[in-house]
Amino acid sequence: MTVPTLFEDHRFIVVNKPAGLLSIPGRVSPNPVSRAGGSSGPVSSGLLTDSEPSLLEVLQARTPEAKVFVVHRIDRETSGVILFAKNEESHRLASGWFQSHxxxxxxxxxxxxxxxxxxxxxxxxxxxxxxxxxxxxxxxxxxxxxxxxxxxxxxxxxxxxxxxxxxxxxxxxxxxxxxxxxxxxxxxxxxxxxxxxxxxxxxxxxxxxxxxxxxxxxxxxxxxxxxxxxxxxxxxx
The missing domain is CATH 3.30.2350.10 (Pseudouridine synthase)
Structure with a gap:
């Protein structure tokens, strides 16, 4: 699956999500990914996935040696820009940005x-x-x-x-x-x-x-x- 990268540095990766792709795995996922905070188990969005991997899983597969952290989400049917963090410090920073608007x-x-x-x-x-x-x-x-x-x-x-x-x-x-x-x-x-x-x-x-x-x-x-x-x-x- 092609997911265009819009920006990337040592802290963040920003991509253009295609419509129809879940931002994170649903309640049941064929490829569980650890939560951004470090606990194990699949991240839950309250939706059931199909055979399509989520965007998080696609990005994680690109860099299996490094963890990708969820910062925010956009709806499955929505296309467009979405930000992920590449380390815990950047995840905390970006999460704070979103929480403070x-x-x-x-x-x-x-x-x-x-x-x-x-x-x-x-x-x-x-x-x-x-x-x-x-x-x-x-x-x-x-x-x-x-x-x-x-x-x-x-x-x-x-x-x-x-x-x-x-x-x-x-x-x-x-x-x-x-x-x-x-x-x-x-x-x-x-x-x-x-x-x-x-x-x-x-x-x-x-x-x-x-x-x-x-x-x-x-x-x-x-x-x-x-x-x-x-x-x-x-x-x-």
Whole structure:
């Protein structure tokens, strides 16, 4: 499986995760990997794996002599940038960044609806925890739009929940009201891509911005929606 590396040094490895790949092994895994904290046994995400290895297992197989540490996760159906640590010290450092919301995170998404405003600020708790999403409309289509979403927090399914609650469910996300088919297009996964991570300066390095190019399926959907909006047709399915 090809997993492009976006950045790597002696502390971290940042990759562009393909959609459909679990970030870490599920509850049952054919190739258990130790937890980042050092205890044995498979890391649990609450999901059952299939025969596909998780992203953590793919990266661990590249460097069997050194342990790879989980810092954060993105959903299985989400593509894009994700950070892992290469040693315990770096794992503690990066985990602290995420816990203190020092890491800036931006996503691209395709959602249904027609927002009246070019920007939407959603500050609504999820499971009782403060959750903030800032949505910037980049392009409008016929009944749908492309948006960039900046999240200050990282609750599970945060963007999917917030957009759905605003009346703009993400395409390909039936769990939160998103259509699997739209204007003749088939969305076989949640149309969500983790585009950017910005790591803070830490005394050793200045802040670092890492970008993940939009996934090919997302690019195809955008092109098709653009063509439909201009009166053309699309054969993307």
């Amino acid at each position: 020092a890491v800036k995170k931006e996503y691209l998404t395709l959602a249904s609806g027609a927002p009246r405003l070019p920007a939407i600020r959603v500050n609504r708790p999820i499971e009782g925890k403060p959750s903030l999403s800032q949505v910037q409309v980049l392009e409008k289509f016929r009944g749908a739009f492309l948006a960039r979403v900046r999240i200050a927090t990282g609750r599970r399914h945060q963007i999917r929940i917030h957009l759905s609650e605003e009346g703009f469910p993400i395409l390909g996300d039936p769990r939160y009201g998103g259509a699997k088919e739209f204007s003749g297009l088939v969305f076989n996964r949640v149309a969500l891509h983790a585009e950017k991570l910005v790591l803070p300066a830490d005394g050793k390095l200045s802040s670092l911005e890492i970008l993940a190019p939009m996934a090919p399926d997302m690019e195809s959907w955008v092109s098709s929606l653009r063509a439909l909006a201009s009166g053309g047709s699309s054969d993307a399915r």
